[in-house]
Amino acid sequence: MATKTPDPAPPTWPSEQGGEASVVVISSLPDAAPGPTFKGPGSVGSGQVKPRPVKRRRWRWTPYFLITPAVAILLLALAYPVGWQFVTSFKEFGLSQQFGQPAEFAGLDNYIAIVTNSSTWMVVVRSVVFCLVNAFLTVAVGTGLASLMMALPKAVRLILQVALLLAWAMPVVAVMTVWNWLFDWNHGTINWLAVRLGADSYYHHNWLENPLSFYAVATIIVVWMSVPFVAFSLYAGLTQVSGEVLEAAQIDGANWWQRFWRIVLPIVRPVLMIVLLLQIIWDLRVFTQIRMLQDRGSFASQTDLLGTYIYREGVGANHFGMAAAMSVFVLLITLVAAWPYVRSLMKEEAI
Amino acid sequence: MAAAKERAANRRGGDDSLAGHRPARRRASGRTLGRLAASLLALAVAVIWVFPVYWMVNSAFLPNTKLSASTPTFLPFGGSLTNFKLVLSQGNFMAALRLSLVITLITVAATLLFAFLAALAISRYHFKGRKSFVLAVLFIQMLPAEGLFLAQYSMIRDMGLLNKVLGVSLIYIAAVVPFTVWMLRGFVAGIPADLEEAAMVDGLSRTKAFFRITFPLLAPGLVASGVYAFLQAWNEFTIALVLLQGQSKTLPLWLRGFIQQSSQHEIDWGQVMAASTLVAVPVIVFFMLVQGRMTSGLVAGAVKG
Numbered sequence: 042m043a044t045k046t047p048d049p050a051p052p053t054w055p056s057e058q059g060g061e062a063s064v065v066v067i068s069s070l071p072d073a074a075p076g077p078t079f080k081g082p083g084s085v086g087s088g089q090v091k092p093r094p095v096k097r098r099r100w101r102w103t104p105y106f107l108i109t110p111a112v113a114i115l116l117l118a119l120a121y122p123v124g125w126q127f128v129t130s131f132k133e134f135g136l137s138q139q140f141g142q143p144a145e146f147a148g149l150d151n152y153i154a155i156v157t158n159s160s161t162w163m164v165v166v167r168s169v170v171f172c173l174v175n176a177f178l179t180v181a182v183g184t185g186l187a188s189l190m191m192a193l194p195k196a197v198r199l200i201l202q203v204a205l206l207l208a209w210a211m212p213v214v215a216v217m218t219v220w221n222w223l224f225d226w227n228h229g230t231i232n233w234l235a236v237r238l239g240a241d242s243y244y245h246h247n248w249l250e251n252p253l254s255f256y257a258v259a260t261i262i263v264v265w266m267s268v269p270f271v272a273f274s275l276y277a278g279l280t281q282v283s284g285e286v287l288e289a290a291q292i293d294g295a296n297w298w299q300r301f302w303r304i305v306l307p308i309v310r311p312v313l314m315i316v317l318l319l320q321i322i323w324d325l326r327v328f329t330q331i332r333m334l335q336d337r338g339s340f341a342s343q344t345d346l347l348g349t350y351i352y353r354e355g356v357g358a359n360h361f362g363m364a365a366a367m368s369v370f371v372l373l374i375t376l377v378a379a380w381p382y383v384r385s386l387m388k389e390e391a392i
Numbered sequence: 393m394a395a396a397k398e399r400a401a402n403r404r405g406g407d408d409s410l411a412g413h414r415p416a417r418r419r420a421s422g423r424t425l426g427r428l429a430a431s432l433l434a435l436a437v438a439v440i441w442v443f444p445v446y447w448m449v450n451s452a453f454l455p456n457t458k459l460s461a462s463t464p465t466f467l468p469f470g471g472s473l474t475n476f477k478l479v480l481s482q483g484n485f486m487a488a489l490r491l492s493l494v495i496t497l498i499t500v501a502a503t504l505l506f507a508f509l510a511a512l513a514i515s516r517y518h519f520k521g522r523k524s525f526v527l528a529v530l531f532i533q534m535l536p537a538e539g540l541f542l543a544q545y546s547m548i549r550d551m552g553l554l555n556k557v558l559g560v561s562l563i564y565i566a567a568v569v570p571f572t573v574w575m576l577r578g579f580v581a582g583i584p585a586d587l588e589e590a591a592m593v594d595g596l597s598r599t600k601a602f603f604r605i606t607f608p609l610l611a612p613g614l615v616a617s618g619v620y621a622f623l624q625a626w627n628e629f630t631i632a633l634v635l636l637q638g639q640s641k642t643l644p645l646w647l648r649g650f651i652q653q654s655s656q657h658e659i660d661w662g663q664v665m666a667a668s669t670l671v672a673v674p675v676i677v678f679f680m681l682v683q684g685r686m687t688s689g690l691v692a693g694a695v696k697g
Contacts, residue, residue, distance in 0.1 A: 122543030
């Protein structure tokens with residue numbers, strides 16, 4: 042199946058040449074000498090050119106067959122729901138729909154309600170703020186650790202990397218049980234440590250009662266679990282910076298700041314941007330962390346972010362219209378933020 | 393593990409066409425004091441990051457009398473396996489393990505098959521719509537479950553698949569396929585088609601050439617993608633929470649039940665931590681095996697810049 046078979050237009054033989062290196066491997070085949078080098082078995086002999094087109098016609102549809110299962114499941118489980126959600130976000134779901142009446146179109150009502158209703162609008166604002174704070178904090182700490190790794194002797198660097206990897210590998214649900222235990226008001230280690238350090242008021246302190254402190258705890262957890270990815274990615278980026286160039290710059294009189302700003306940053310910037318984008322996308326959708334902190338008895342209405350709000354309103358209370366409008370909002374932000382990332386991947390792979 | 397990471401970094405370094413630069417090597421320039429400070433800082437950071445993981449395992453071995461003492465016990469001396477035994481004897485652990493295994497295996501098998509075929513198409517064939525397909529795959533990979541579960545819930549409910557293995561697996565496969573296609577594409581493209589051609593010239597049939605030559609070379613890629621799919625399905629929480637509302641629970645839901653059900657009375661943290669350890673350890677092992685691949689896949693483009 043490996044031949045550089047199918048071009049959409051079978052008879053134009055040389056166009057294959059212009060197949061512009063879709064994949065490097067393919068274009069490296071000796072296209073220039075078409076016929077004899079390799080044909081399928083049994084085509085040796087008579088016509089030098091003739092057997093090829095036959096073969097090509099036979100394989101023309103192969104790629105479409107190959108992608109069919111993937112496309113089918115993506116259409117079913119992703120594309121259809123996206124469409125449903127979009128349509129539903131314009132519908133009104135009230136009490137009568139609970140009794141089986143079909144929902145009616147209500148135009149932009151749901152979207153207007155999100156903006157005008159102070160409690161839903163607060164959910165949006167809180168989510169965006171939480172997402173940005175967490176993303177920037179994660180990238181800042183991750184960058185710091187990556188630079189730190191550069192300055193470490195090998196053994197210490199290994200220790201740090203193993204520690205980060207362990208944290209990274211933890212399943213999110215286990216992360217949440219552990220941090221719930223650490224922040225437990227009764228026997229939690231954090232309270233014990235706080236008291237030991239002299240803050241006696243933290244004896245039996247409930248961290249999850251007050252929304253602000255709830256979000257602080259959530260931030261610590263999210264940053265703790267996201268930093269390893271950022272640190273490793275940036276460390277990989279930093280190792281691309283040439284030591285010789287830095288040394289040369291130093292000899293030429295560039296100070297630490299200039300070397301960082303003029304040499305290191307331009308090289309690392311693409312990684313930095315990608316990682317920041319990914320963090321923004323991932324932190325907008327925090328669900329498990331918030332949900333499992335709420336499990337310990339916080340007021341959901343005061344601590345909801347987009348994910349948990351959609352869950353409670355949509356799945357819990359069957360207010361599909363509102364929840365769908367919120368979901369559309371999440372998807373739109375994601376797509377906008379994902380665009381530069383996807384473009385950079387496409388560019389890199391020269392598709 | 394970290395060595396694998398190191399290797400991955402070096403490999404990327406080697407790929408770099410900029411110049412054959414090796415990773416920057418710091419000259420020991422007499423600034424040993426600075427290095428010492430950096431090392432101490434790094435060790436402190438390492439302790440902070442590893443502590444919760446350590447605390448999970450440590451608490452899992454300790455009896456509740458020690459866990460609820462006014463001073464924490466930092467080493468599991470005098471610990472026992474009691475917590476693990478209690479957790480395992482609950483019965484619903486086995487049910488959850490079985491459900492998680494079934495869903496995960498279905499997801500891994502279907503994902504590998506679908507993604508492999510699609511990866512073959514985009515890396516070995518040039519066809520109309522190829523670019524749009526790749527673009528779609530890249531975008532879909534970014535779609536958050538948290539922005540979609542409502543619609544998926546409604547769809548699965550209408551299909552009568554709520555609380556069923558098939559319903560959850562369906563959503564999982566669709567969620568994992570895009571990134572897996574992208575990951576496998578790199579592996580397939582890395583195997584020169586010439587190799588297969590050469591085997592065919594030497595008289596192997598197309599199918600035989602593929603299975604004898606290409607497939608073995610592809611094995612590492614399939615393993616890495618399989619483990620990726622495994623981790624995703626095994627750890628998933630949101631979709632499971634939404635689609636499994638009855639008695640059937642996957643391991644993450646089962647684990648969550650520990651801190652949820654006991655919100656009225658005192659939580660048995662020893663058991664919670666033992667349960668968490670049981671869930672986390674296989675994941676950590678698998679993760680260590682493949683993480684180099686996964687990171688380089690996510691930011692490969694950017695790192696090569």
